[in-house]
Amino acid sequence: MSFLAPGWLFAAGALALVVVGLHLLTRRRPRAILFPTARFIPDRPASAAAPSLRPSDLLLLAIRVLAVLLLGLALARPRWSPAHRTSRIVLLDQSRLAPSIVESALDSLLRTADRVIGFDSTARPLTREDWQSPGPVPRPPGSLSVAILSALRAVPDLRTRGDSVELMIASAFAVEEWDAASSGLRALWPGRITLVPMKPVVSPPRPSTHPALAPEDPLSATLTLIDSADFSTASLVRGTLSAADSAAARAGATVVHWPQDFAATGWSAQTPDSVYGVEGSGAAVVAQFHRSVVPPSGRPVANWVDGLPAATEARVGNGCIRSVAVPITAQGDFAIRPSLIAFTRSLLAPCGGATNATRLSDAALTRVRGSAALAPSSRLTGKNAQVFPANRWLLTAVLFLLLLELVLRPRTARS
Amino acid sequence: MPWSATSQSHPMIVPGDYGSLLDALAGVSWPARKPFGSGVAGTHPSRLRGMTAEFTEYRPYRQGDDPRRLDWKLLARTDRAYLRITDDHATRSTLVLLDASASMAFPAPSSGKWRQACRIALGLASVARADGDPVGLMIPRDNSEIWLRPSSRRGVLAEMTHAIAAVNPEGSPSLARGIPGIRKGWRLAIISDFLGEENELLRESRQLIVNGIEVFALHVMAREEIEPAATTRLATDPEHPEIRRVLHEGSAADYVTAFAGWRASLADRWRRSGAEYTEVIADEDTASVIRRVTHGISSTVAG
Numbered sequence: 001m002s003f004l005a006p007g008w009l010f011a012a013g014a015l016a017l018v019v020v021g022l023h024l025l026t027r028r029r030p031r032a033i034l035f036p037t038a039r040f041i042p043d044r045p046a047s048a049a050a051p052s053l054r055p056s057d058l059l060l061l062a063i064r065v066l067a068v069l070l071l072g073l074a075l076a077r078p079r080w081s082p083a084h085r086t087s088r089i090v091l092l093d094q095s096r097l098a099p100s101i102v103e104s105a106l107d108s109l110l111r112t113a114d115r116v117i118g119f120d121s122t123a124r125p126l127t128r129e130d131w132q133s134p135g136p137v138p139r140p141p142g143s144l145s146v147a148i149l150s151a152l153r154a155v156p157d158l159r160t161r162g163d164s165v166e167l168m169i170a171s172a173f174a175v176e177e178w179d180a181a182s183s184g185l186r187a188l189w190p191g192r193i194t195l196v197p198m199k200p201v202v203s204p205p206r207p208s209t210h211p212a213l214a215p216e217d218p219l220s221a222t223l224t225l226i227d228s229a230d231f232s233t234a235s236l237v238r239g240t241l242s243a244a245d246s247a248a249a250r251a252g253a254t255v256v257h258w259p260q261d262f263a264a265t266g267w268s269a270q271t272p273d274s275v276y277g278v279e280g281s282g283a284a285v286v287a288q289f290h291r292s293v294v295p296p297s298g299r300p301v302a303n304w305v306d307g308l309p310a311a312t313e314a315r316v317g318n319g320c321i322r323s324v325a326v327p328i329t330a331q332g333d334f335a336i337r338p339s340l341i342a343f344t345r346s347l348l349a350p351c352g353g354a355t356n357a358t359r360l361s362d363a364a365l366t367r368v369r370g371s372a373a374l375a376p377s378s379r380l381t382g383k384n385a386q387v388f389p390a391n392r393w394l395l396t397a398v399l400f401l402l403l404l405e406l407v408l409r410p411r412t413a414r415s
Numbered sequence: 416m417p418w419s420a421t422s423q424s425h426p427m428i429v430p431g432d433y434g435s436l437l438d439a440l441a442g443v444s445w446p447a448r449k450p451f452g453s454g455v456a457g458t459h460p461s462r463l464r465g466m467t468a469e470f471t472e473y474r475p476y477r478q479g480d481d482p483r484r485l486d487w488k489l490l491a492r493t494d495r496a497y498l499r500i501t502d503d504h505a506t507r508s509t510l511v512l513l514d515a516s517a518s519m520a521f522p523a524p525s526s527g528k529w530r531q532a533c534r535i536a537l538g539l540a541s542v543a544r545a546d547g548d549p550v551g552l553m554i555p556r557d558n559s560e561i562w563l564r565p566s567s568r569r570g571v572l573a574e575m576t577h578a579i580a581a582v583n584p585e586g587s588p589s590l591a592r593g594i595p596g597i598r599k600g601w602r603l604a605i606i607s608d609f610l611g612e613e614n615e616l617l618r619e620s621r622q623l624i625v626n627g628i629e630v631f632a633l634h635v636m637a638r639e640e641i642e643p644a645a646t647t648r649l650a651t652d653p654e655h656p657e658i659r660r661v662l663h664e665g666s667a668a669d670y671v672t673a674f675a676g677w678r679a680s681l682a683d684r685w686r687r688s689g690a691e692y693t694e695v696i697a698d699e700d701t702a703s704v705i706r707r708v709t710h711g712i713s714s715t716v717a718g
Contacts, residue, residue: 035650036518036610037640040673041660172632 004077011115012072016065023061060408067401074394085162088113088372089151093171093198095120095142101124101198105170113168115154119143123150142177144169144368148185155380164374170196173360173368186368191375195365213238217260218328218335222344225336240264241321250317254351258324267293267325277305278326283348285326285339295325302326302347311347320351433617437541438532439702445542445709447507447602448629448691473497498637507602507629508565509543510551511575512590513535514607514635517653519584521637526695528635529584532606534701535633537707539604540575542709548602552578553593557586560593565601587611587654596620597628602633609681611654621688630690631708634681637697640674651695 005007035041090113092102102118106126109116116126120142151167158165167189171177186193213220217238234254237245241257249255259265269293277286279299280302291304298312311324324347328335360368476485478495486499513536519529538549544567550573551565561578563571589612590605597603603623605616609632621628645664652658664669678694685692691711695704706712 030647030649030663032649032651034521034523034653035640035643035648035662036521036637036653037670037674038650038658038660038662039654039655040677041650041662041670042666042673044661044666159577
């Protein structure tokens with residue numbers, strides 16, 4: 001038990017001692033009697049101090065002392081504090097860590113941690129019963145924002161287990177995992193975070209598949225200016241998708257479906273219009289584009305300047321199919337413009353977008369780690385520790401004792 | 416007050432608690448301390464020499480003497496004229512002056528001092544009545560007084576009992592107020608705690624004593640006044656509420672000394688005045704007290 005205002009306990013103790021002292025002195029008016037020969041009594045003050053401990057006074061003394069102590073206890077606002085125990089939350093970056101490593105560490109983590117959460121682009125609690133291998137890399141890129149947010153949401157269930165929470169993140173701490181929301185979410189965690197940097201699993205290299213395009217295809221010129229290394233996981237389909245393409249996507253490849261003829265794709269048609277720019281993954285192309293179709297639903301990876309999606313990505317198995325509705329013309333040098341080359345390069349990135357596995361700088365990791373103590377559970381939940389619910393009963397008991405003292409006091413004076 | 420059957424020594428009906436007292440006083444006599452002149456024949460020796468059969472002496476005849484008192488036989492034998500002198504006896508009216516002030520109602524709730532005073536008053540009256548003396552009662556009150564003129568009729572004790580039973584000690588009446596009405600030749604028994612106007616009472620009593628009246632001062636006290644308990648109490652004088660003192664273990668010794676000193680002074684002054692002063696404790700045997708008084712055994716209580 002702890003007290004919100006412990007000073008009242010000391011005050012109550014001091015006051016109780018004073019009450020005891022006053023009681024022992026028994027500075028009260030003596031019993032009045034009629035005494036005919038009172039004139040012969042020496043004329044001295046009408047009250048005299050004399051030590052006395054009669055049984056009735058002891059009861060009155062006990063009632064007064066108990067009332068004072070209970071009042072001090074009530075004013076001190078006792079609270080039941082959670083046991084001095086540190087809860088532990090472990091966040092495992094499943095986007096970068098080898099599944100075998102995660103599985104081997106899971107049992108020991110489940111024994112020592114109160115909650116084990118696996119995260120990539122989403123977060124989920126990990127248990128032995130519903131453990132599933134996340135599959136070979138590449139996987140959806142991890143997000144430290146998602147990880148921290150999942151830890152914040154997990155704390156309320158842990159509050160009853162301890163008064164402080166230790167957060168541990170095992171991740172590659174890649175730059176791409178830190179986004180604009182990460183700093184704000186980190187600030188919500190009022191304690192230090194234990195970081196366990198781990199080597200990311202690198203996607204196995206695939207043979208270069210520089211797509212063979214027809215010479216008249218304007219993109220062929222663009223592709224010749226792109227490094228073949230950028231094609232490590234991507235294959236470009238300019239016609240219709242085949243079953244082989246779908247299989248490749250399921251196997252983990254990035255299939256970029258960038259039709260030459262949008263009419264044969266079966267994509268949703270839109271009112272033909274013109275738009276003068278498209279942007280994707282930081283690469284922007286300014287030109288006049290004649291839009292006629294809308295790419296299939298999926299995660300937008302490129303947008304027209306008016307905000308409509310120009311290219312979408314749909315997860316298929318371990319890979320993805322990226323549908324690009326940006327018409328490429330053969331006019332002029334459009335196909336070899338640096339902006340188009342960069343735009344095309346971004347569309348050929350692995351599923352989930354271009355990745356940057358570079359680890360955060362030491363300074364950034366220090367900021368993530370923090371230097372404060374462990375996070376108190378009460379701050380994470382925004383609630384005070386449970387206030388001792390018997391405060392009202394303490395005050396009721398004090399009131400009862402005071403009434404009892406009023407009743408007993410005249411009887412004691414008469415005795 | 417319950418009434419008992421007829422007392423053995425007194426044919427009238429007297430209250431039960433007084434009846435045993437009166438029985439205990441049967442045969443007790445209260446003789447006068449000194450001969451006094453009285454025209455009524457009684458039991459007390461008279462200063463006057465009368466013509467009773469109790470011969471005491473011869474005295475030569477002087478001119479002017481009553482010739483009827485001549486002893487003619489002696490004259491015939493000796494040719495000398497002598498008077499035959501004998502002792503005479505007379506009655507002495509006894510008045511009991513009873514203090515019914517508030518201080519007599521102590522200790523509460525028994526009012527032991529008042530009860531003892533009442534018993535002494537009736538006991539003395541009974542003894543005097545048995546000697547053939549008229550007895551009377553005076554109980555001064557704040558605005559009035561109870562006055563039973565000395566009488567020797569049969570019902571005087573019952574009347575006194577009735578009068579006493581109707582009184583509750585209260586107020587601060589002056590005892591000295593009734594003294595001037597006392598006649599020569601009476602005997603006065605003052606039963607009081609002398610916590611009122613004792614100086615005035617003593618002064619008036621001295622005048623009586625000078626005039627030949629026997630004065631008996633019976634100082635009634637409660638044992639609690641002589642030996643107060645050691646508990647701390649706020650003592651208030653019932654007749655003077657402004658007097659409030661704390662009586663505790665520390666002041667008890669001083670109180671006892673002061674009270675004893677006052678009592679000693681009081682006794683000395685009364686005795687020097689010629690009165691018989693007797694201290695009586697409220698819980699003392701009343702019959703013993705009366706015997707002490709009637710036999711002239713003055714006493715003071717130790718302490």
